[in-house]
Amino acid sequence: SQKIEQNSEALNIQEGKTATLTCNYTNYSPAYLQWYRQDPGRGPVFLLLIRENEKEKRKERLKVTFDTTLKQSLFHITASQPADSATYLCAPKVGGSQGNLIFGKGTKLSVKP
Amino acid sequence: DSGVTQTPKHLITATGQRVTLRCSPRSGDLSVYWYQQSLDQGLQFLIHYYNGEERAKGNILERFSAQQFPDLHSELNLSSLELGDSALYFCASSVGRGRNYGYTFGSGTRLTVV
Numbered sequence: 001s002q003k004i005e006q007n008s009e010a011l012n013i014q015e016g017k018t019a020t021l022t023c024n025y026t027n028y029s030p031a032y033l034q035w036y037r038q039d040p041g042r043g044p045v046f047l048l049l050i051r052e053n054e055k056e057k058r059k060e061r062l063k064v065t066f067d068t069t070l071k072q073s074l075f076h077i078t079a080s081q082p083a084d085s086a087t088y089l090c091a092p093k094v095g096g097s098q099g100n101l102i103f104g105k106g107t108k109l110s111v112k113p
Numbered sequence: 114d115s116g117v118t119q120t121p122k123h124l125i126t127a128t129g130q131r132v133t134l135r136c137s138p139r140s141g142d143l144s145v146y147w148y149q150q151s152l153d154q155g156l157q158f159l160i161h162y163y164n165g166e167e168r169a170k171g172n173i174l175e176r177f178s179a180q181q182f183p184d185l186h187s188e189l190n191l192s193s194l195e196l197g198d199s200a201l202y203f204c205a206s207s208v209g210r211g212r213n214y215g216y217t218f219g220s221g222t223r224l225t226v227v
Contacts, residue, residue, distance in 0.1 A: 043203050046215025100169050105155035
Protein backbone atom coordinates (compact mmCIF):
# COMPACT_ATOMS: atom_id res chain seq x y z
CA SER A 1 0.00 0.00 0.00
CA GLN A 2 1.03 3.63 -0.45
CA LYS A 3 3.05 4.94 2.44
CA ILE A 4 4.42 8.33 3.44
CA GLU A 5 7.04 8.77 6.13
CA GLN A 6 8.26 12.04 7.53
CA ASN A 7 11.63 11.61 9.13
CA SER A 8 10.76 12.44 12.67
CA GLU A 9 7.83 13.48 14.74
CA ALA A 10 9.74 16.40 16.22
CA LEU A 11 12.74 18.53 15.31
CA ASN A 12 14.30 21.10 17.63
CA ILE A 13 16.74 23.67 16.29
CA GLN A 14 18.30 26.97 17.28
CA GLU A 15 17.14 30.25 15.77
CA GLY A 16 19.15 31.20 12.70
CA LYS A 17 19.97 27.63 11.72
CA THR A 18 18.60 25.74 8.73
CA ALA A 19 15.85 23.24 9.41
CA THR A 20 15.70 20.22 7.11
CA LEU A 21 12.64 17.99 7.07
CA THR A 22 12.44 14.73 5.14
CA CYS A 23 9.52 13.06 3.40
CA ASN A 24 9.85 9.55 1.98
CA TYR A 25 7.15 7.75 0.06
CA THR A 26 6.81 4.19 -1.18
CA ASN A 27 4.75 2.18 -3.63
CA TYR A 28 3.71 4.98 -5.94
CA SER A 29 5.05 7.77 -8.15
CA PRO A 30 3.34 11.08 -7.46
CA ALA A 31 3.07 13.62 -10.25
CA TYR A 32 3.77 16.30 -7.70
CA LEU A 33 4.22 16.87 -4.02
CA GLN A 34 3.10 19.67 -1.74
CA TRP A 35 4.21 20.96 1.64
CA TYR A 36 1.90 22.52 4.20
CA ARG A 37 2.28 24.22 7.54
CA GLN A 38 -0.19 23.51 10.33
CA ASP A 39 -0.49 25.37 13.60
CA PRO A 40 -2.28 23.77 16.59
CA GLY A 41 -6.05 23.64 16.11
CA ARG A 42 -5.86 25.28 12.69
CA GLY A 43 -6.21 24.04 9.14
CA PRO A 44 -3.08 23.33 7.08
CA VAL A 45 -1.74 26.19 4.99
CA PHE A 46 -0.23 25.55 1.57
CA LEU A 47 3.44 26.49 1.23
CA LEU A 48 5.02 25.00 -1.88
CA LEU A 49 4.34 22.60 -4.73
CA ILE A 50 7.03 20.77 -6.67
CA ARG A 51 6.44 18.68 -9.80
CA GLU A 52 8.13 15.41 -10.67
CA ASN A 53 10.17 17.07 -13.41
CA GLU A 54 11.48 19.76 -11.08
CA LYS A 55 14.51 19.19 -8.89
CA GLU A 56 14.14 22.21 -6.67
CA LYS A 57 11.68 24.98 -5.85
CA ARG A 58 12.28 28.07 -3.72
CA LYS A 59 10.07 30.62 -2.02
CA GLU A 60 11.69 33.22 0.19
CA ARG A 61 13.44 31.25 2.99
CA LEU A 62 11.88 27.95 1.92
CA LYS A 63 13.39 25.40 -0.42
CA VAL A 64 11.99 22.05 -1.51
CA THR A 65 13.74 19.31 -3.44
CA PHE A 66 12.18 16.28 -5.09
CA ASP A 67 14.16 13.15 -5.93
CA THR A 68 11.93 10.69 -7.76
CA THR A 69 14.70 8.08 -7.82
CA LEU A 70 15.10 8.11 -4.06
CA LYS A 71 11.36 8.72 -3.63
CA GLN A 72 12.15 11.54 -1.29
CA SER A 73 11.47 15.24 -0.79
CA LEU A 74 13.47 17.54 1.44
CA PHE A 75 12.04 20.74 2.90
CA HIS A 76 14.47 23.40 4.11
CA ILE A 77 13.84 26.55 6.11
CA THR A 78 16.90 28.79 6.17
CA ALA A 79 17.60 31.40 8.85
CA SER A 80 14.85 29.84 10.96
CA GLN A 81 12.85 31.96 13.38
CA PRO A 82 10.70 31.07 16.42
CA ALA A 83 7.67 32.03 14.30
CA ASP A 84 8.52 29.08 12.03
CA SER A 85 7.60 26.71 14.86
CA ALA A 86 4.73 24.56 13.61
CA THR A 87 3.98 21.13 12.20
CA TYR A 88 4.98 20.67 8.57
CA LEU A 89 3.12 18.18 6.41
CA CYS A 90 4.27 16.49 3.25
CA ALA A 91 1.52 15.66 0.74
CA PRO A 92 2.23 13.71 -2.43
CA LYS A 93 -0.56 13.57 -4.95
CA VAL A 94 -1.83 10.12 -5.80
CA GLY A 95 -4.13 8.91 -8.53
CA GLY A 96 -2.90 10.88 -11.50
CA SER A 97 -4.01 14.34 -12.57
CA GLN A 98 -7.44 13.89 -11.01
CA GLY A 99 -6.12 12.37 -7.86
CA ASN A 100 -5.94 13.59 -4.32
CA LEU A 101 -3.41 14.59 -1.72
CA ILE A 102 -2.37 12.05 0.86
CA PHE A 103 -0.76 13.60 3.90
CA GLY A 104 2.09 12.40 6.03
CA LYS A 105 1.74 12.65 9.80
CA GLY A 106 4.00 15.67 9.86
CA THR A 107 7.11 16.86 11.63
CA LYS A 108 6.72 19.26 14.54
CA LEU A 109 9.42 21.90 14.28
CA SER A 110 10.44 23.95 17.31
CA VAL A 111 12.80 26.86 16.79
CA LYS A 112 14.38 28.08 20.02
CA PRO A 113 15.54 31.69 20.40
CA ASP B 114 -9.56 34.01 6.81
CA SER B 115 -8.72 31.40 4.18
CA GLY B 116 -11.95 31.84 2.25
CA VAL B 117 -13.17 28.34 3.14
CA THR B 118 -15.92 28.45 5.74
CA GLN B 119 -16.75 25.53 7.97
CA THR B 120 -19.62 25.36 10.44
CA PRO B 121 -20.03 24.64 13.23
CA LYS B 122 -16.59 25.17 14.78
CA HIS B 123 -17.33 22.87 17.68
CA LEU B 124 -19.85 20.07 18.10
CA ILE B 125 -20.47 17.86 21.12
CA THR B 126 -22.88 15.00 20.71
CA ALA B 127 -23.69 11.60 22.15
CA THR B 128 -22.90 8.18 20.75
CA GLY B 129 -25.44 6.93 18.26
CA GLN B 130 -26.42 10.39 17.11
CA ARG B 131 -26.16 11.95 13.65
CA VAL B 132 -24.53 15.28 12.77
CA THR B 133 -24.01 17.37 9.65
CA LEU B 134 -20.89 19.39 8.99
CA ARG B 135 -21.03 22.17 6.45
CA CYS B 136 -18.40 23.65 4.16
CA SER B 137 -18.47 26.62 1.79
CA PRO B 138 -15.50 26.55 -0.59
CA ARG B 139 -13.43 29.52 -1.62
CA SER B 140 -15.06 31.58 -4.34
CA GLY B 141 -14.31 30.07 -7.75
CA ASP B 142 -13.14 26.69 -6.44
CA LEU B 143 -15.04 23.73 -7.85
CA SER B 144 -13.42 20.94 -5.85
CA VAL B 145 -14.19 20.17 -2.23
CA TYR B 146 -12.27 17.65 -0.15
CA TRP B 147 -13.04 16.32 3.31
CA TYR B 148 -10.33 15.16 5.71
CA GLN B 149 -10.45 13.73 9.22
CA GLN B 150 -7.63 14.45 11.64
CA SER B 151 -7.21 12.57 14.89
CA LEU B 152 -4.19 12.63 17.17
CA ASP B 153 -2.84 9.23 16.23
CA GLN B 154 -3.80 9.10 12.55
CA GLY B 155 -2.88 12.43 11.06
CA LEU B 156 -4.93 13.82 8.18
CA GLN B 157 -7.01 11.08 6.54
CA PHE B 158 -8.63 11.71 3.17
CA LEU B 159 -12.36 10.97 3.21
CA ILE B 160 -13.95 12.12 -0.04
CA HIS B 161 -13.60 14.50 -2.99
CA TYR B 162 -16.35 16.27 -4.94
CA TYR B 163 -15.91 18.22 -8.14
CA ASN B 164 -18.69 20.49 -9.36
CA GLY B 165 -21.36 18.43 -7.66
CA GLU B 166 -20.05 14.98 -8.56
CA GLU B 167 -18.22 12.53 -6.37
CA ARG B 168 -14.69 12.00 -7.73
CA ALA B 169 -12.86 9.89 -5.21
CA LYS B 170 -13.36 8.13 -1.92
CA GLY B 171 -10.73 7.50 0.67
CA ASN B 172 -11.03 5.97 4.09
CA ILE B 173 -14.64 6.97 4.56
CA LEU B 174 -16.84 4.76 6.71
CA GLU B 175 -20.22 3.58 5.45
CA ARG B 176 -21.80 5.52 8.32
CA PHE B 177 -20.46 8.70 6.72
CA SER B 178 -21.78 10.33 3.57
CA ALA B 179 -21.30 13.61 1.79
CA GLN B 180 -22.69 15.67 -1.02
CA GLN B 181 -21.94 18.84 -2.92
CA PHE B 182 -24.82 21.10 -3.85
CA PRO B 183 -25.37 23.22 -6.99
CA ASP B 184 -24.06 26.30 -5.17
CA LEU B 185 -20.90 24.22 -4.51
CA HIS B 186 -21.19 24.10 -0.75
CA SER B 187 -20.75 20.65 0.72
CA GLU B 188 -22.07 18.73 3.69
CA LEU B 189 -20.56 15.77 5.48
CA ASN B 190 -23.07 13.60 7.33
CA LEU B 191 -21.88 11.39 10.16
CA SER B 192 -24.34 8.92 11.63
CA SER B 193 -24.42 6.28 14.38
CA LEU B 194 -21.57 8.15 15.96
CA GLU B 195 -18.98 6.32 18.03
CA LEU B 196 -16.42 7.61 20.50
CA GLY B 197 -13.70 6.97 17.93
CA ASP B 198 -15.27 9.44 15.53
CA SER B 199 -14.13 12.29 17.76
CA ALA B 200 -11.70 14.28 15.64
CA LEU B 201 -11.12 17.47 13.72
CA TYR B 202 -12.87 17.44 10.36
CA PHE B 203 -11.42 19.68 7.71
CA CYS B 204 -12.82 20.77 4.43
CA ALA B 205 -10.51 22.01 1.69
CA SER B 206 -11.15 23.46 -1.73
CA SER B 207 -9.13 23.88 -4.87
CA VAL B 208 -9.58 25.36 -8.32
CA GLY B 209 -10.42 22.07 -9.95
CA ARG B 210 -9.39 18.59 -10.91
CA GLY B 211 -6.18 18.20 -12.79
CA ARG B 212 -4.96 21.64 -11.79
CA ASN B 213 -1.81 21.67 -9.75
CA TYR B 214 -2.65 24.22 -7.11
CA GLY B 215 -2.52 23.94 -3.38
CA TYR B 216 -5.57 23.23 -1.34
CA THR B 217 -7.15 25.92 0.80
CA PHE B 218 -8.31 24.52 4.11
CA GLY B 219 -11.02 25.75 6.41
CA SER B 220 -10.49 26.10 10.14
CA GLY B 221 -12.19 22.79 10.81
CA THR B 222 -15.01 21.40 12.91
CA ARG B 223 -14.00 19.80 16.19
CA LEU B 224 -16.35 16.92 16.86
CA THR B 225 -16.51 15.40 20.32
CA VAL B 226 -18.61 12.27 20.81
CA VAL B 227 -19.42 11.52 24.43
